[in-house]
Amino acid sequence: MSEILGKAKRAKEITYQLASLSTIQKNEALQVMASALESDRDAILSANAVDVENGRAAGQTKTLLDRLTLTDSRICDMADGLRQVAELADPIGETIQTMDRPNGLRIEKKRVPLGVIGIIYEARPNVTVDAAGLCLKTGNAVILRGSSTAIHSNRQIVQCLQVALDQVGFPKEAVQLIEDTSREAASELFTLNEYLDVLIPRGGASLIKTVVEKASVPVLETGVGNCHVFIDESADVEMARSIAINAKTQRPSVCNAAETLLIHRKWADNHLPTLLTDLHEHGVELFGEEELLKWDSQATIAKEHDWAEEYLDLKLAVKFVDSTEDAMDHIRTYGTKHSEAIVSETAEHVQDFLNGVDAAAVYHNASTRFTDGFEFGFGAEIGISTQKLHARGPMGLEALTSTKFMIFGEGQIKP
Amino acid sequence: MSEILGKAKRAKEITYQLASLSTIQKNEALQVMASALESDRDAILSANAVDVENGRAAGQTKTLLDRLTLTDSRICDMADGLRQVAELADPIGETIQTMDRPNGLRIEKKRVPLGVIGIIYEARPNVTVDAAGLCLKTGNAVILRGSSTAIHSNRQIVQCLQVALDQVGFPKEAVQLIEDTSREAASELFTLNEYLDVLIPRGGASLIKTVVEKASVPVLETGVGNCHVFIDESADVEMARSIAINAKTQRPSVCNAAETLLIHRKWADNHLPTLLTDLHEHGVELFGEEELLKWDSQATIAKEHDWAEEYLDLKLAVKFVDSTEDAMDHIRTYGTKHSEAIVSETAEHVQDFLNGVDAAAVYHNASTRFTDGFEFGFGAEIGISTQKLHARGPMGLEALTSTKFMIFGEGQIKP
Structure with a gap:
């Protein structure tokens, strides 16, 4: 079994467990994850230095190197980002609509997690933390596929987050990183409809285009802005x-x-x-x-x-x-x-x-x-959707949820 | 230019016109379409007789022939269906959310049409009318790709609806039928991302699977129910x-x-x-x-x-x-x-x-x-979504809409 298939299966297996976590449990996990990032600062900075050095040797652009580079203060920002997500209202479990039908059926529309979210992104280690935090808060398992340029940083960050998850009794498969950064591996994600509920590409126009064209898993298309x-x-x-x-x-x-x-x-x-x-x-x-x-x-x-x-x-x-x-x-x-x-x-x-x-x-x-989740008052942003289905514009926590109808009867049958 | 590309382009061109139609105009169109179906009853029944005869000769199953066959009363039902859609509240233009930001920006989230909707379905002429009515009510252009088995019926029905549209001054491209019922033609719809906003397959498991796997246009997956x-x-x-x-x-x-x-x-x-x-x-x-x-x-x-x-x-x-x-x-x-x-x-x-x-x-x-749009009180149903993005469960008019943020300022710039 390939790395991706294995990780996708494990993610799916724990979705039921993640969906049933309480807001208090999830917020505690986010706080512990934030502290863990700060405690692991040195290890993360060392791993990041390897990426930056490799990137420089490979002749990466100044802009890319700037986005790739972590510093003490950027690690604090990432940790604070997790703490801010902990502060946000939890959309999961919310009853959005209640309908009392003439036949006595009560229908409640509830907000539930999407399940397993795949995120494909470029050389920004902060996205690793952001995405992990937002997905965890919404009870989703996340599979992260970052750029090869950031692999050492991402590996260290995810390891740190997984130790934190383990510490609070969460399955560590809630946040998984794909270590194989080849194109073939990424494209394996595109068709894992059985295990992945949505794919979110974050990055340049060509990355987004490839995912939209190739994926049979539903895609949340983000952000090219002319x-x-x-x-x-x-x-x-x-x-x-x-x-x-x-x-x-x-x-x-x-x-x-x-x-x-x-x-x-x-x-x-x-x-x-x-x-x-x-x-x-x-x-x-x-x-x-x-x-x-x-x-x-x-x-x-x-x-x-x-x-x-x-x-x-x-x-x-x-x-x-x-x-x-x-x-x-x-x-x-x-x-x-x-x-x-x-x-x-x-x-x-x-x-x-x-x-x-x-x-x-x-x-x-x-x-x-x-046009930004923070400016719109969502308190968070997983990207800006330019598609018309599901979510359009800045996407906050709600965009990472689905709904479920719960119907309460007393023996009603269809006449 | 292929038939499909030409029709998709024309549909896209009129989306702005359709989006600006008032509820009164759309309801009038639905009423005129309903009456047109009833007046054209004979022509529709004759066309349908050809399909039924061909279907019988081709050895189609009894169930399929039953779904395919139109009668006086089924035509009345289709016309009544359009009149019922006219009675429903129009979701378009509704302000779903208003946010007043500390910087004085007022952000309004409005419901808007999706744009162009492609519907791929099997030998049920009533779906032709249903889909046309629901899409028109929500200000969307619809491209219908029915089964070859129902082509004569569909052609006659769509012609009748287009005459009605023309009569009330609507562009007839609001409702278009793909006459080429080959598989190749259907698959051309799958990748017309530039013109199509969503594809809805309605039918058996294998049809749905093909569309989900092959389409890069966003799909609303409907209905296999175990x-x-x-x-x-x-x-x-x-x-x-x-x-x-x-x-x-x-x-x-x-x-x-x-x-x-x-x-x-x-x-x-x-x-x-x-x-x-x-x-x-x-x-x-x-x-x-x-x-x-x-x-x-x-x-x-x-x-x-x-x-x-x-x-x-x-x-x-x-x-x-x-x-x-x-x-x-x-x-x-x-x-x-x-x-x-x-x-x-x-x-x-x-x-x-x-x-x-x-x-x-x-x-x-x-x-x-x-589990049904009527039983849930939506007054209509375009299908039952089994996916988690955008709409889940019975889909009424709202599932055929998107949203748009309108932001009102007084010269605000980002600090």
């Missing part, structure tokens, strides 16, 4: 400037950062120069049509792919439009249904945009950067 | 007999009918003969272990596959167990997570069973036959 900010004719000048700059530059590497600015020509005629000055001051490189070059000689002519690109960098495509309809057409063609914003003082345009744009989150007069 | 009734030691004798008979015989061909009876040995010792008499009177053929043959010489020795079988017939597997735990173990091994019932007067066993059995619907002292 987000747009549309500055309407009536947009407040200061507000438009501040939202555009914030959406693009506050943290360019994340999925809710803006990648294209759509500007109403009449607004541009009056106010574009100040916005261009802001963008230049923030070091933003611009891509646009010929028309943009008349305003900004430093801009680059956009190629077709620029409109579709998730730059994740200080780069921004700029396009002029003549109406809200034009802006929506562009978004329909190139958007990824993540986060889209309109800056406008015209109520009708705002309504058209919010209703007509098909995205997880649509904003009026605010930065797209707020 | 349902169990567990008669506990303390079960009320009359109640246990009546529930077992009802769950098995009231309509054996449906997914929520019972396929296996699990009987506590102590109950069997005192009461089995009366139950066996009932089952024989209802013409139920029994499959079980050696032990069953001591009670019932007419029973057949069960093979391994009998425990897993969805008979959909007057056949029943019977197994003796010594505890609730034993019963649950059996269900964990062979159940399909559809509907499971315990008949018992022991509160602790009931709690263990309802919590410990992983199924869409778990019953105490009632027949499994109630």
Whole structure:
């Protein structure tokens, strides 16, 4: 039996046990896991140093190495993250709906764990801890398949978490790491429908695409964001400037950062120069049509792919439009249904945009950067769903649950 | 461009239009569609006669021919079904949740259509009408891929519905039928992620399995039901007999009918003969272990596959167990997570069973036959989900919707 099949089977076997854990037990486990991370700090840092050294030798990018590198303070953050999850309300067992039927049947819809969750992610050891915490809180078993680049860190972290689980009497199979980081091993997860209830890919566009295309296990598709900010004719000048700059530059590497600015020509005629000055001051490189070059000689002519690109960098495509309809057409063609914003003082345009744009989150007069489980008040986030089934937008604990109907009768039979 | 790709693209193009239809407009369309079916009765019956004749010539089973055959009264039922959907509350546009954040952002979670729904089904022309009505009510475009056996009926029905749509000014692409009924054509639907938001297979186990395995478009898995009734030691004798008979015989061909009876040995010792008499009177053929043959010489020795079988017939597997735990173990091994019932007067066993059995619907002292959108009070049903994502159990209108976050700001940017 392969490593993955073995681990998936064991995970399935303990789902019944995990589903019956009380909130108090789960919170205690999370606290013990947090303390264990802090006590094992040295071992984790040593393991991480091996990964970072290997990554550097392999010529990994600075961004990747930065995400990979753990420090004392990052380990504290991970431990605190677990403690915060312990503080959150437990959705499991909640009765969402009660229906009393004319035949006397009482039907209760209850929140239950999904079962076994597979998470495929890239070189971020903090995801190992985050995912373990969120899955445990929701009574799910988790199978983690991280990147080979982070294997030493992940192995040490999971070992530490498993010791903690054992200490509080939980099955250590609640949190398992796939040690085989080959592509073949990952793809074995894709078809384990018998044991896996859902697969969540977290990472770049190509990872997500592969999982969506190949997996027969249900997938929660997360996060590619080609987000747009549309500055309407009536947009407040200061507000438009501040939202555009914030959406693009506050943290360019994340999925809710803006990648294209759509500007109403009449607004541009009056106010574009100040916005261009802001963008230049923030070091933003611009891509646009010929028309943009008349305003900004430093801009680059956009190629077709620029409109579709998730730059994740200080780069921004700029396009002029003549109406809200034009802006929506562009978004329909190139958007990824993540986060889209309109800056406008015209109520009708705002309504058209919010209703007509098909995205997880649509904003009026605010930065797209707020699409985030913490900003939405969920207290946690397992990712941002860009699909329409099950969960859409930032996913908190609830996204890791399913429901079950419990029906209470007194001998009712179907007439 | 293939027929399917062309139809999928056109469906996607009109999703924005469909999403903005008012409840009044949609209800009017449903009424006009209902009347159109009744006016076109003769044409529909003629087309159906061709399918039935072809089916008979091809040696189709009696059950299939029965499902395929339309009559005056069945056409009235289909039309009434549309009128009932018009009466239901419209979930679209509903605000499910409102969050006022400390930074002044107001976040509203709204119910929106899924977009384009593909439905793959077998030789039941009534599904054509049902699905069209439910999808239209929820502002979705539907692409119907019925069986070749029903192609003449489906073509006539969809043509009739499209004329009605046109009459009320709706795009006729709201309801489209795939005329190419080859397997290759169906499988083209599986990967149209760009245009299709969800695929719903309705039909037998092998159809569902193929779609789940092959589709990269998100799937709503419906309905294979290997349902169990567990008669506990303390079960009320009359109640246990009546529930077992009802769950098995009231309509054996449906997914929520019972396929296996699990009987506590102590109950069997005192009461089995009366139950066996009932089952024989209802013409139920029994499959079980050696032990069953001591009670019932007419029973057949069960093979391994009998425990897993969805008979959909007057056949029943019977197994003796010594505890609730034993019963649950059996269900964990062979159940399909559809509907499971315990008949018992022991509160602790009931709690263990309802919590410990992983199924869409778990019953105490009632027949499994109630797992149904109408019985649950949803007023409609697009199928019964046996998966854990998005919707579980009977799916009404809500299962055909997604959500969208609308965020209202006054210039908020991320600090």
